[in-house]
Amino acid sequence: MVVRVRVPLAALLLSLLFFSCGSKSGYFKLEGLFLHMNQGDFYVYSPDGVIQGIDTIHVVGGRFAYEIPCRQNGTLMIVFPNFSEQPIFAEPGASVSMRADASHMKEMTVEGTDANEDMNAFRKMIINASPPEVLQNAEMFIRDNTESPVCLYLIRNYFITPEKPNIQKALELVRLLPKDAQLNTLIQQLQAMNTTAKGNTIPAFSATDMGGNKFTFKPTANNQQPTTVIYAWSSWNYQSQDLGRQLGRKLRQGANVRLIGISIDGTRAEAERIMKRDSITFTTVCDEKMFEGPLVQKLGITTVPANIVVGKNGRIIGRNLKTKDLIDHLQ
Numbered sequence: 001m002v003v004r005v006r007v008p009l010a011a012l013l014l015s016l017l018f019f020s021c022g023s024k025s026g027y028f029k030l031e032g033l034f035l036h037m038n039q040g041d042f043y044v045y046s047p048d049g050v051i052q053g054i055d056t057i058h059v060v061g062g063r064f065a066y067e068i069p070c071r072q073n074g075t076l077m078i079v080f081p082n083f084s085e086q087p088i089f090a091e092p093g094a095s096v097s098m099r100a101d102a103s104h105m106k107e108m109t110v111e112g113t114d115a116n117e118d119m120n121a122f123r124k125m126i127i128n129a130s131p132p133e134v135l136q137n138a139e140m141f142i143r144d145n146t147e148s149p150v151c152l153y154l155i156r157n158y159f160i161t162p163e164k165p166n167i168q169k170a171l172e173l174v175r176l177l178p179k180d181a182q183l184n185t186l187i188q189q190l191q192a193m194n195t196t197a198k199g200n201t202i203p204a205f206s207a208t209d210m211g212g213n214k215f216t217f218k219p220t221a222n223n224q225q226p227t228t229v230i231y232a233w234s235s236w237n238y239q240s241q242d243l244g245r246q247l248g249r250k251l252r253q254g255a256n257v258r259l260i261g262i263s264i265d266g267t268r269a270e271a272e273r274i275m276k277r278d279s280i281t282f283t284t285v286c287d288e289k290m291f292e293g294p295l296v297q298k299l300g301i302t303t304v305p306a307n308i309v310v311g312k313n314g315r316i317i318g319r320n321l322k323t324k325d326l327i328d329h330l331q
Contacts, residue, residue: 028070029095030088034062037102043079043236045266047156047291047302048182050074050090053266054236070094073115074182075153079236080105087153089115115149122150134158139173146176152186160193161303163320167193192300201314207285207295210263210271215283217260219314227317228258229326230299231307235263235270240305243323245278250330257330259283264304266290 028050042057042064050070057066057078068090076088078098088096088110096112106127110116122141126134138158142151151173159170171190177183196202204218217228229247233240247259263271263286271286287293291302299308307326309318318329 025093026069026071027067028090028092029065029067030076030090030098031066031095032057032059032064032098032100034059034099035101035103037062040081042081044076045079045234045236045290046074046076048074048185049292050076053288053290054270073149075149083236083238087119087150089113089119089149089153091115118145118148118150119153122154139169142173143176147178151177152182155186156302160190161306161320163322165193165320167197189297189300189302192298193302194300196300196308196316196319198316198319200316202308202310202316203298205295205298207287210268210275210284210286219310220312225312225314226256226258227312227330228260228310229307229330230260230262230310232262232264232296232301232304233274234304235265235274237304239323241274241278243305243307243326244274244280246323246327247330248278248280248282250327251282255330261285262293262296262299262301264290264296264301 037059038061040059042059044051044055044057044066045053050072051068055066055068057064070090070092073089073091076090078086078088080086084105086108088098091113094113096110096116098108098110100108106123108123109120111120122137125137125141129137135158138154142154145151155170155173159166159173167190174183174187174190201219204216206214206216208214231240231243231247233244235241244261247257251257251259259282261280261282261284263284265271265286266288268286268288271284274280275284285295287295289296291297306320307318308316309321309326309329311317318326321329
């Protein structure tokens with residue numbers, strides 16, 4: 001027997017309003033609760049264009065709310081005060097919540113969309129895993145969940161951006177994923193990384209520096225130019241800033257090296273602030289396009305910090321070296 005209950009219209013409308021109180025259409029909303037964190041600031045950027053430049057999230061009383069216009073699915077990278085990063089997968093009209101204990105960030109959970117639930121599941125898989133096991137779990141997750149947006153993040157994070165990337169494995173895995181604009185961009189980045197791999201001759205490029213001066217870098221085979229270090233940095237990444245300071249110090253000490261900095265910041269003002277603070281006077285490029293800039297894409301740069309070391313003959317002799325290894329090499 002079916003029992004029909006008459007519900008007052010006002011109560012029905014109130015319930016509908018309550019259960020539909022996510023983000024507005026065309027917007028994405030992120031709310032957070034952090035235990036053992038009273039106040040602080042997080043930086044936010046997007047490697048695939050959900051937002052332009054860098055935003056700041058203010059935490060007050062352990063809570064925050066962050067809402068942005070959102071016209072496409074994509075990834076937001078949250079940069080915490082300790083410079084660790086966590087991905088949040090944004091969707092138009094979606095609302096998600098982040099919960100974490102500031103003293104146990106590995107146990108963070110993000111609820112509200114399938115992609116963020118997938119990332120929760122992966123975090124649980126690797127919470128006590130060794131580095132080799134993490135790579136195995138990442139590959140297994142990608143093969144078992146090819147439709148999940150998390151796959152692109154895992155490929156970038158575990159097979160492309162490490163100090164020793166596995167480009168062939170990354171190419172193998174991207175072929176399993178459904179084709180879309182983001183995947184095509186990633187494939188282009190992989191092809192650029194192959195072109196600029198260690199042992200290859202770096203392609204010539206032209207750019208305009210922060211002072212408005214155009215310059216061209218061309219490899220030569222006659223050992224007539226000094227060793228060149230091209231390094232990518234940003235205002236939100238401490239390691240990349242530290243590398244810039246140490247490279248600048250070497251240059252001032254008379255090291256025979258040419259430095260070309262590439263700021264990944266979305267605004268020149270942020271790049272200029274760091275350059276002034278650290279007394280950076282060598283050639284620096286900031287086109288405000290972050291990871292979508294033509295020079296960044298041509299050199300296959302997908303993260304910060306990143307560096308490419310070019311020998312006197314124009315061949316790449318190192319890529320994404322650790323700061324200490326790079327400084328030792330310049331000795």
